[in-house]
Amino acid sequence: MSKKEEKTKYLVGIYDDDEKLLHAVEKIRGRGYEIKDVFTPFPVHGLEHALGYRDSRLPDVAFVFGALGCTIALVMMTYMYTFDWRVNVGGKPHFPFPNFIPITFELTVLIGSLGMVGTYLFVNRLSPAIKPEVVDPRQTDDRFVMIIEAQDEVESYNSEVFAAYKETGAVETREQMLVGKWYNI
Amino acid sequence: MYDSPIRELLITGKKTYAQVTEDICRPIHAKPSKGWLFGFGLSALVMTMGLYFIMRTFLFGIGEWGLNKTIGWAFDITNFVFWVGIGHAGTLISAILLLFRQKWRTGVNRAAEAMTIFAVICAGTFPLLHMGRPWLAYWILPLPNYHGPLWINFNSPLAWDVFAISTYLTVSLVFWYTGLIPDFATVRDRIQNKIGKKVYTALSFGWVGSAKNWQRFEAVSLILAGLSTPLVLSVHTIVSFDFATSVIPGWHTTIFPPYFVAGAIFSGFGMVLTLMVVVRKVLNLQDYITVGHVEAMCKVVVATGMMVGLAYATEFFIAWYSGSMYERYAFLNRAFGPMWWSYWIMVSCNVISPQLFWFRKIRTNMTLVFIISIFVNIGMWFERFVIIVTSLHRDYLPSSWMPTYYPTITDYGILVGMFGVFFTLFFLFCKTFPVIAIAEVKSIMRTSSDTFRDDFVPEEQIPEKVQETVALGVGAPGLVAAHKSPDEPQA
Numbered sequence: 235m236s237k238k239e240e241k242t243k244y245l246v247g248i249y250d251d252d253e254k255l256l257h258a259v260e261k262i263r264g265r266g267y268e269i270k271d272v273f274t275p276f277p278v279h280g281l282e283h284a285l286g287y288r289d290s291r292l293p294d295v296a297f298v299f300g301a302l303g304c305t306i307a308l309v310m311m312t313y314m315y316t317f318d319w320r321v322n323v324g325g326k327p328h329f330p331f332p333n334f335i336p337i338t339f340e341l342t343v344l345i346g347s348l349g350m351v352g353t354y355l356f357v358n359r360l361s362p363a364i365k366p367e368v369v370d371p372r373q374t375d376d377r378f379v380m381i382i383e384a385q386d387e388v389e390s391y392n393s394e395v396f397a398a399y400k401e402t403g404a405v406e407t408r409e410q411m412l413v414g415k416w417y418n419i
Numbered sequence: 420m421y422d423s424p425i426r427e428l429l430i431t432g433k434k435t436y437a438q439v440t441e442d443i444c445r446p447i448h449a450k451p452s453k454g455w456l457f458g459f460g461l462s463a464l465v466m467t468m469g470l471y472f473i474m475r476t477f478l479f480g481i482g483e484w485g486l487n488k489t490i491g492w493a494f495d496i497t498n499f500v501f502w503v504g505i506g507h508a509g510t511l512i513s514a515i516l517l518l519f520r521q522k523w524r525t526g527v528n529r530a531a532e533a534m535t536i537f538a539v540i541c542a543g544t545f546p547l548l549h550m551g552r553p554w555l556a557y558w559i560l561p562l563p564n565y566h567g568p569l570w571i572n573f574n575s576p577l578a579w580d581v582f583a584i585s586t587y588l589t590v591s592l593v594f595w596y597t598g599l600i601p602d603f604a605t606v607r608d609r610i611q612n613k614i615g616k617k618v619y620t621a622l623s624f625g626w627v628g629s630a631k632n633w634q635r636f637e638a639v640s641l642i643l644a645g646l647s648t649p650l651v652l653s654v655h656t657i658v659s660f661d662f663a664t665s666v667i668p669g670w671h672t673t674i675f676p677p678y679f680v681a682g683a684i685f686s687g688f689g690m691v692l693t694l695m696v697v698v699r700k701v702l703n704l705q706d707y708i709t710v711g712h713v714e715a716m717c718k719v720v721v722a723t724g725m726m727v728g729l730a731y732a733t734e735f736f737i738a739w740y741s742g743s744m745y746e747r748y749a750f751l752n753r754a755f756g757p758m759w760w761s762y763w764i765m766v767s768c769n770v771i772s773p774q775l776f777w778f779r780k781i782r783t784n785m786t787l788v789f790i791i792s793i794f795v796n797i798g799m800w801f802e803r804f805v806i807i808v809t810s811l812h813r814d815y816l817p818s819s820w821m822p823t824y825y826p827t828i829t830d831y832g833i834l835v836g837m838f839g840v841f842f843t844l845f846f847l848f849c850k851t852f853p854v855i856a857i858a859e860v861k862s863i864m865r866t867s868s869d870t871f872r873d874d875f876v877p878e879e880q881i882p883e884k885v886q887e888t889v890a891l892g893v894g895a896p897g898l899v900a901a902h903k904s905p906d907e908p909q910a
Contacts, residue, residue, distance in 0.1 A: 252865070275436065275605065276858040277633040285630055290638035296646070314561060314570040323572050336579040336657050343650045344586040347643055351593050354639045355624065358632050360600065364625030371608040374601070374628055376436035 241411040243384040244270065245392055246369060247399035248377050248406040252278045255378040258402035259284040262380070267395060270381045270414065273373040292350055299349025300342045307341035308334060367413055384409060429523055430868035432706035436861055439707075443855050444606055446702050451850060454701055459850075462842035469836010472829045473548065481551050483829040487821050489814045494830040495549045496661075497803040498837060501686065502542035503584070503658055504679075504799060507651055508687025509535025510591060513598075514647035517640065522867050523715050525859040526708045529602075530698060531691050532595040533852070537844040538690075539588045541837045546580070548833070576660035583657040590650060594643045600626045601636070602853040655683045662806065669749035669810030672737065678730035682802060685723035685769070688716050689795030694845065696789045698854060707855050710783050717776040717788060720795060724773035727802070731766065745815070753809045757823050761805050768798025 249255040256278060263269060269285060315321075316329045355361065373379045380399070385391040392409070399407045434442070451459075476483050486493055509531040516524035547553045558564075559581045561571050571578050603623035610616050626632065659679035662670035692713065699708040738750040754762045772794040775781045782788065813820045848854070865871045 272630045273628045274630065274633065275440075275628060276601075276861040277637050278630075279862075281630050282634040287631065287634060290635050292635055292638045293642050296642045300646075310561065311573050315573050319568060319570055321569065321572065323574055326574050330574055333574045336576075336653065336660075337573065337582045339649070339653055340579075340582040340586040343646050343653075344582075344589060347590050347593060347646050350639060350642060351597060354597070354635055358626075358635055360624035360626060362621040362624055365620065366604075366623075366625040366627050368608060368627055374605040374608045374626075375440045 239413045241413055243386070244369075244381045244410050244412050244414065245384050245395045245399075246406075246408050246410050247380045247382075247396075247402075247404040248370060248372075249380070249403060250377060250405045251403070252276075252378060254403040255380070256280060256284055258380065258399070258404070261402050262382075262395075262398050265398065267382055267398065270383050272381075273369060273379040275374050275376060275378075278378070292354055295353045296346050296350035299353075300346030302349070303345025304338055304342040306345065307338040311337060369410065369412065380404075381410075381412070381414075383414075427709075427711045428867060428869050429526060429709065429711065430707055430860060430864055431709055433869050434706065434864070436864070439861055439864070440605055440609070440857055442704065442706070443853050443857050443860075444609060446850060447606055447853070448610065452701075455846065455850060459843065459846040462839050462846055465836060465839025466843045467839070469833055469839050472832030472836055473544075475829055476548055476833070477553065481549065483827065485824060485826040485830050487824070488819050489821055490808055490811045490824050492549075492807050492811065493824060494804075494826055494834055495545045497800065497807055498834060499542050499545035500658055500679075500803045500807075501800050502538045502545075502837070502841075503587075503655065504683035504686040504803075505538040505690045506535040506542065506587070506591070506687065507655060507680070507683035508691045509533070509538075510587075510594075510647050510651040511684055511687065512691070513594060514644040514651065517644040518648060522863045523712050525856055525863055526712050527691065527695055527716070527855075528859070529595075529598065529852075529856045530694060530848075530854050531687075532591065532598070533845065533848045534687075534690060534694060535591050536588065536595060537841050537848075539584065539591065540844070541841050543584055543588065544837070544840075546584075576657060576664050579657045580661060583654045587650060587654045590643070590647060594640075594647060597636070597639055597643065598856055598859070599852065600624050601628060601858045602856060604628065605857055606853065652680055655680045667810055668743070668745040669753065669806070671746075672734060674730060674733055674737070678727070678734075681723050681726035681730065682769075682799060685720060685727050685773075686795065686799035688720050688723065689792045689799065692716050692720065692788055692792035693796060696785050696792070698849065700785070702849065702854060704855060707860060710785075713785065713788055714779075714782045717782040720773050720792075721776045724769055724795070728766075728770035731770065748813075749810055752813060753805060756809065756813070758805075758809045758812065761801050761809065765798055765801040765805050768794045769802060772798070 247258070249258060252274065255272070255274070259269065259272060259281065263284070263286070272281065272285065274281065311334045312329065320328050368374075369379050369381060370377060382395050384395075396407045430439075472483075484494065509528075512524050512531040513528045513535075516528075547556050550556060559571065559578065600623055603619050604626035607616060607619035607623045610619055656676040656679065659675035663672060663675040665671060695708055695716070696713065699705050735750055735754075738746045741747075753759075772791050775787070775791060781791075808824050812824055
């Protein structure tokens with residue numbers, strides 16, 4: 235991060251087990267605390283439901299790009315082969331639809347997957363130029379990290395959150411100043 | 420989730436999550452070993468030799484090769500189809516086995532996908548070389564030009580090939596890299612070296628592993644798998660169309676698409692076995708690429724080997740049944756003509772040698788698996804050689820028949836050199852990338868590792884009587900109940 239960005243105080247709870255984390259998320263959300271984000275070293279099944287996220291719409295994106303690829307391929311070949319310049323190759327027809335299928339299929343897959351992955355990188359804010367803000371370096375190794383925004387103005391809020399962390403089996407809790415600009419997007 | 424207590428473990432050695440990271444990242448942090456340096460040096464040397472012969476082809480043209488009057492396609496297209504085929508196992512493991520929820524894929528998918536990409540790079544070189552004027556390679560694209568514009572011929576399977584191979588390379592690369600991003604982040608957060616940190620920060624694309632990231636990651640992986648599965652089938656189908664849509668006896672057969680796809684998977688698994696048996700030993704990853712993994716791949720080799728055998732038999736039968744004398748002659752000439760030896764090398768390597776994998780003792784003996792996998796590689800190279808060269812060497816006009824095919828030193832040089840290119844890339848991959856998908860292995864640990872599966876019973880410890888009931892499909896209720904963890908509901 236080149237320019238100084240404002241940091242907010244977060245309450246960090248670190249767990250050492252994916253099942254403990256899953257139960258903790260359910261419990262803490264059940265008590266009405268708003269979880270800012272959860273970081274795990276691998277996909278934990280059911281976590282997105284526990285956090286109440288809606289299903290990803292990336293499959294729809296893939297479909298739209300796939301349909302686009304399919305259309306581009308068919309229009310391109312029909313324009314070039316049927317309308318623009320008719321080449322006589324062994325007297326074969328000028329609109330050989332079955333022969334267009336292989337290239338149509340390939341371009342559907344190509345544009346569908348590139349479009350979807352491009353969207354995926356964009357919505358996740360992933361690019362080689364990004365310097366990530368890692369809460370704890372072990373979150374890509376063997377620790378499961380939960381963060382909740384601190385509320386100093388509410389009395390005993392922070393200590394209640396820490397108590398909830400401890401109660402649900404967190405091995406470590408701490409306050410940490412984070413930019414948190416790109417969390418939970 | 421309930422898992423049978425006798426279902427085999429995929430990760431052994433009672434690993435914790437941290438140990439998994441440590442084990443897989445070790446080669447990246449460590450200094451290159453002597454074995455690696457030797458292997459890399461040797462491959463680079465072979466690659467240089469190959470590049471020399473490729474340069475000769477560039478400078479002096481196709482005349483450097485052993486092509487003759489009737490044999491216009493030989494080693495180049497053989498190598499092309501061989502390398503494309505090798506690539507297919509990687510996509511099969513990463514995509515098709517993902518759709519079928521086969522957990523054993525996690526141990527081998529990363530390396531197999533890397534193999535796919537390197538193999539497709541090798542494959543793509545050959546059509547370019549065969550163009551004669553490779554600097555005009557862009558003519559195969561539908562680009563506007565000054566001939567009218569005269570577009571490419573969309574009826575030609577060679578034009579379809581351009582789209583198929585480039586799509587295959589691109590999508591495989593994207594699929595592979597999507598999976599690599601989280602693992603690069605793991606390396607980034609561990610590495611101490613300053614330059615390394617910068618490189619892996621860029622490579623990891625700023626991944627932090629938030630719950631949303633992972634949710635999208637899983638969605639993308641599944642859709643990419645769904646797209647790659649028909650893609651991999653289409654690619655080799657289109658490659659087989661290069662032959663099947665022609666009117667050459669021996670090529671003009673409708674069995675080619677499924678036959679080629681089965682052969683591609685067969686040869687690809689042969690190559691995966693060759694690589695994995697060595698990699699697990701050298702990089703000390705026996706706990707992740709277990710004997711069970713190797714066995715599973717051996718079973719795929721037997722199955723696809725038999726499919727290939729069936730295709731050989733069907734081809735012969737149809738040649739006779741068709742009543743076409745040219746078709747009959749082409750096949751008899753293949754098996755008993757002047758190049759009979761290549762046909763029988765093919766049959767013995769592809770159909771007979773994998774039959775040894777029916778025996779468990781052989782499937783679990785790594786030396787034998789390695790040797791048989793080499794036979795599979797040789798056999799599949801010869802399959803393409805047989806299809807291409809023996810079908811061409813005696814055409815319709817006996818006066819132009821060539822006695823046999825004589826490859827030149829350049830042919831051999833490029834054939835061997837391309838293995839150098841492949842292994843050089845693979846050695847670099849082993850040193851700098853996480854060879855096993857770290858995040859994916861961790862995500863199956865709860866169900867498939869002995870860290871969490873304390874109810875696991877090795878097969879040899881199951882009492883004989885119970886084994887019988889299990890084999891009969893009756894199940895072993897007493898055994899299951901006895902070894903269940905207490906928090907699981909009793910069945």
